[in-house]
Amino acid sequence: MTGPSQPPRSVSSLLTEVDHVLRQGLAAGATVHPTGFAALDATLTGGFRSGELVLVGGAAGNGKTTLGFQFARNAVAAGGTALVFSYEHEAHTLLERLISMEAMESLQSLEGAGAVDTFGISNAADVHSVRAAFEAGSQGAPLDALLAGLTGGREAHAALTGYGERLHLHESSGATTTLDEIARTVREVTVAAGAAPLVLVDYLQKIPVPGTTEDERTTAAVEGLKDLALEVGAPIVAISAADKDALASGHRMRTHDLRGTSSLAYEADVVLIVSDKVDVVSREHLVYDLGNIQRFRDWTVVTVEKNRHGRAHVELEFAKDFEHGRFHTRGNEVKERLIDERVFTT
Template sequence: MTADTPQFSRLARLSDVLDETDARLRRGEAATQAPWSTGFMPLDSYLSGGLRPGELILLGGPQGMGKTTFALQIARQAIAGGHAVLYVSYEHDSVNLLERLVAAEAGERAGVDAVPLRSVRALLEGDGTSMSLSDKLAETPGGAEALAAVSVGLDRLHVLRGGVDTSVTDIEAAVREVARTGGLRPLVVVDYVQKIAMEGERAVDEERRMAHVAGGLKDLALTESVPVLAISASDAAGISEGKRLRTQNLRGASSLAYEADVVLVLNEKYDVVARHHLVYGAANVERFHQFAVLTIEKNRGGMAGVDLEFRKRFEQARYERAGELVTEQLVDARLFVE
């Protein structure tokens, strides 16, 4: 544990815990670890401040729903808060993650007119000129400012490129290496959990494999006292158009949901809003397409069953961080409406 991490022995009398807690508070120290802000409001409020060390947080959603986008913005917020991040990427290479971070930062700083992701990507792919990235971005709206902002603390963002044999043991070793070299225990982001290799026996069904992996991630969160944010893919039944994806539609759902302290699920608002909002409010159709609904399906530390909406800005690889409670009626499935 780091020097500033409160920790008691495995076996302790609660009276001793109270005495130690009081002593820490009298010294002006924290008696427990504060949550790490996600940067999304009012999500932080419903999570009692954000993501907590020792917890496993599951983020699910249909393909193309911006799960990586959402996770990267949480990672960026952790860096801005002085924390370290270990991003375990089975899906995207390091340059792709950098492109997304720059585009999202530009959007947050310069608004919807800022340089889009496709332009940032084109610059990194090369345009035949011998200019630095900062010089190239200086000619784009918000690009130079975004690169300067992203560069601050970027040495605390570590990427572990996952492969077919990358297991929870490998992730744990990377966490310890990050802590050893930088002195900070990181937020761990796994993109995505179904790609984690299982040590030993391979020929097992999905549920058993996910039980092993989810249990390992939860143990990692507790042992290393870090928050673990794991992105989850959906099963075939959870990707049908017009159907609301729920926890039970995630691959290996029962094992994942059992181990997770928090389960967050993203859905396209248009796909889950009740039909009468579309029939009697045709002007709403386009607006609903612009929003995602984030549902807190499980929350051991606070309220669950909460539906929040966030505006999508996928052209800039981001969500708007200020969201609202959903006011419309939502359904698990709806009749198709044009």
């Protein structure tokens, strides 16, 4: 994928352009897309920026897709537009997650209702109950009536109806959803919405690109996504798989453990590594208090390993709520010592 070549611009022309934009009362800098996770947004000085490539890596089952999909959901819930390329899940599977997520969000918004505790254990419709309701059918009743029978289902339907036109799900194929197809779709959504969407690609190594080795293919994919982000002014969040060697017990995953090539580290503007807290916390926190083992299993650590526009080397933790296809958005900086505390630096 190649974009049109741009001629050089003088600083004088840029000053004139910025002055013109400011006189219209508009922002002259990048467009910032909040992630919806307060601690992460504070670290990223607001969120993801237009033109940025964001990598999310981690071992299988640690919540990479859940986190990325929640970024997309939070973007549209805040009034923006998002586009999800899913090489792993059908659109209906993502819809089930969305309904459960919104059911939980609706209960959390009810202050004093007593339906939710610190870890989100509630009677809100979980992913399994939504799936079961869909598979059982409704004897001809409409969707809103079916969801009304699930706790939080009515509110979830209203939320999805409200932002549904701004959240686009692309059932991607490792055979046909090439970089050119991704670029064409992103441009179409940008034109229709009047602004570039937040883009999620799940996942990077599934994009069909030419190359005889995985390093060559990964390099082509990551460079193509970065070029597209700059061209359309969209933040692109790409999930990245990890090398098998990085999955060994006792090893803490880092940027260099992502499958492919060093170009992943160089092209990305932000790198987030997702880990189960129990796997990365230092051993002394486990042997002296065995209760910590179970408590730490309920938390995920998101390491901001690279961040061009803010602080890096930051360890954040968020409580899991995988039953509802989400994380709790209120997080903290990790207080415990973690293993292998060295992080990737530029």
